[in-house]
Amino acid sequence: MLAAAACGAGRLLPGVRGGAGSSLLSSQLSWTIHFRGNHWQTSMLAFQESLPMRAEPRKKKKVDPRRDQAQKDRMKKKIKKMEKAAQEMIPIEDFVTPFKFLDASRVREISPLSFEENERRALLLKKWALYKQKEHEAEMETLKSLMAAQQEALEELRLESEELYQAAIRRDEDLFPFEKEGPSYTPQVPGYEAPEGKCIDITKVYTQ
Amino acid sequence: MARWRGALWSRGQMMAAPMQRALYGGAVRWRWALGPRWVSASAAPRWRLAGALCLQRPPSITQALSPEQEAMAQLAHQIEVEKSNFSDYEIRRLAEEEQLKKRKDNTYDDEADSGQAIVLAQDLEDAWEQKFQRFKAGPRITDADKRNDRTSLNRKLDRNLMLLVKEKVGNQELWLLPQAEWQAGETLRSTAERALATLSGNCIQAKFLGNAPCGLYKYKFPRALRTEGSVGAKIFFFKALLQSGDLLQAERREDYVWVSKGELGDYLKPDYLKQVNRFLMDQ
Numbered sequence: 154m155l156a157a158a159a160c161g162a163g164r165l166l167p168g169v170r171g172g173a174g175s176s177l178l179s180s181q182l183s184w185t186i187h188f189r190g191n192h193w194q195t196s197m198l199a200f201q202e203s204l205p206m207r208a209e210p211r212k213k214k215k216v217d218p219r220r221d222q223a224q225k226d227r228m229k230k231k232i233k234k235m236e237k238a239a240q241e242m243i244p245i246e247d248f249v250t251p252f253k254f255l256d257a258s259r260v261r262e263i264s265p266l267s268f269e270e271n272e273r274r275a276l277l278l279k280k281w282a283l284y285k286q287k288e289h290e291a292e293m294e295t296l297k298s299l300m301a302a303q304q305e306a307l308e309e310l311r312l313e314s315e316e317l318y319q320a321a322i323r324r325d326e327d328l329f330p331f332e333k334e335g336p337s338y339t340p341q342v343p344g345y346e347a348p349e350g351k352c353i354d355i356t357k358v359y360t361q
Numbered sequence: 362m363a364r365w366r367g368a369l370w371s372r373g374q375m376m377a378a379p380m381q382r383a384l385y386g387g388a389v390r391w392r393w394a395l396g397p398r399w400v401s402a403s404a405a406p407r408w409r410l411a412g413a414l415c416l417q418r419p420p421s422i423t424q425a426l427s428p429e430q431e432a433m434a435q436l437a438h439q440i441e442v443e444k445s446n447f448s449d450y451e452i453r454r455l456a457e458e459e460q461l462k463k464r465k466d467n468t469y470d471d472e473a474d475s476g477q478a479i480v481l482a483q484d485l486e487d488a489w490e491q492k493f494q495r496f497k498a499g500p501r502i503t504d505a506d507k508r509n510d511r512t513s514l515n516r517k518l519d520r521n522l523m524l525l526v527k528e529k530v531g532n533q534e535l536w537l538l539p540q541a542e543w544q545a546g547e548t549l550r551s552t553a554e555r556a557l558a559t560l561s562g563n564c565i566q567a568k569f570l571g572n573a574p575c576g577l578y579k580y581k582f583p584r585a586l587r588t589e590g591s592v593g594a595k596i597f598f599f600k601a602l603l604q605s606g607d608l609l610q611a612e613r614r615e616d617y618v619w620v621s622k623g624e625l626g627d628y629l630k631p632d633y634l635k636q637v638n639r640f641l642m643d644q
Contacts, residue, residue, distance in 0.1 A: 259446040277436055284429045295643055299575070302639040306577035306597055310549070313410060313595065320548040321573045328571055333602075336423045340499040340518050 243359040406592040408579070412552030413540035413596045414560075415575065415640070416567055418514055418522040418603040418619065422501055425519070454482040511618040514607055520644045522619040524608075525628050526560065531586070536618075536628035538637070540596055549574060553599040565606035575600045576640035578633055598640065 266274075311318040426434065447455070505513035514522065526539045541556035543549060550572050557567060574597035581593035608617055618628065622644050625634055 254446060259452070261443070261445065261447060263443050274436060277432055280429060281433045291643065298639050299642075302576040302636075303573060306574040309577050309579065309595060310574065310597065313408060317410075317549055321550070323572050325569075325571045331568075333419070336420050336519070338423055339501060340421050340503075342497070342499045 240361050243361065246357070407590050409591045409594040410543035410549065410552075411540045411594055411596045412543055412549040412556060412574075413538045413578075413598045414524075414553045414556050415538055415598050415600045415637075416524040416557065416565075416603055417600065420519050420521060420644075422518045450482065457481050457483070511620060511624075512608075514619055516619065517621050520621040521642070522621055523625070523641075525618050525620060525625075527616040531583075535630065537633065538598065548572070549597050550599055553597075553601070557601070561606065561608055564608065566604040567601040568604055570600045570602065574598055576636055578636045580632070598637070600640070 505516040
């Protein structure tokens with residue numbers, strides 16, 4: 154009978170949750186239960202009544218949601234703290250020279266320029282300054298002429314009819330945003346098929 | 362009459378005194394710019410209005426650099442190279458050149474290396490050069506350029522091309538920008554749009570640049586044709602950019618040409634040309 158009770162105890166073991174004594178049950182032989190080393194095994198046969206075995210599977214209704222909520226609050230507090238701390242600036246890639254480019258071995262050796270070359274460069278730069286000045290003046294003249302022509306047209310229109318004038322100076326809503334492809338070096342080839350390939354974007358994206 | 366007065370008064374208080382004098386002179390329309398002939402008119406002259414269309418095909422290729430620009434571009438490139446450091450590719454090239462030189466001087470020095478298949482920078486460059494040679498770019502000077510076919514849109518791809526049509530005005534055949542007579546109840550811009558529609562029959566898509574006219578041509582009819590209602594005509598020009606379409610599909614039989622600013626002189630009358638040139642950019 155005692156042996157059967159012991160087998161029963163062994164079979165019941167997996168069903169019992171909680172209670173540190175459950176692992177010791179197998180090691181304790183039932184005939185030693187009178188000299189038990191634990192206070193919860195009050196009766197040999199009534200396993201289900203001893204304290205740890207009476208415990209039901211934990212109810213998840215009240216305690217755990219509160220625990221999850223507490224966890225979330227703690228996370229939010231941490232995030233707020235991090236946000237309050239001074240944010241690290243996003244580095245501008247163009248202004249940061251990578252170290253490998255500052256190597257001495259990379260420096261180009263150029264022989265000093267001859268006198269003629271220097272003279273040629275100086276004269277060319279002067280000519281260029283004059284050329285750009287003329288170009289700028291011509292552009293300004295063209296723009297002035299454009300504006301004067303439009304102004305005159307509007308004045309004449311006003312003299313003709315106030316209503317048409319008001320219609321003419323009204324803002325054109327459809328004009329902007331204005332998009333147009335700029336010119337390229339060679340014209341478009343009709344029916345050109347670009348070679349297939351995959352474009353992998355390796356730009357670094359920073360988040361603050 | 363009241364309408365004219367209203368127009369004059371609304372020009373601003375600064376002009377109050379001379380305007381009053383002009384009004385006392387018997388409702389005369391006063392404008393300094395037009396000179397004394399307006400002061401002598403007893404009644405306000407009436408002008409016929411027309412809306413004209415300056416349809417431009419924008420350039421699709423860049424203009425060639427002028428000699429000064431070319432020289433400056435080369436100098437800028439030279440200075441940039443001189444001030445730069447070696448790039449990874451250049452270091453690789455230099456290293457490989459040294460290796461080749463070493464191999465020539467001390468022959469069969471590194472037998473282990475020669476066994477490997479190394480892709481030299483020189484080989485890469487040759488491959489790229491070959492690929493570039495195989496690519497056929499579109500010609501910058503097209504067939505239409507060579508034939509000087511002025512009705513074609515493929516000509517002078519680096520310039521703005523404008524549309525000119527030949528129309529019968531009075532008893533003369535004249536080349537001018539496509540225009541239409543203004544009808545009551547429409548704005549001048551819609552007149553220009555109507556001109557485009559009648560000309561092309563919805564083949565052409567154009568983007569009009571704003572509601573305001575960009576220029577004006579004013580002329581008086583010969584004395585025989587002048588009536589009480591019309592002393593002359595005012596033609597208001599509106600700019601538009603050609604987006605797509607062409608006149609080839611249109612049912613228009615009359616002549617038309619697409620010309621650049623320099624060639625306008627071959628077609629337009631001098632006075633008309635002078636006014637039109639004012640609102641065209643130099644090209």
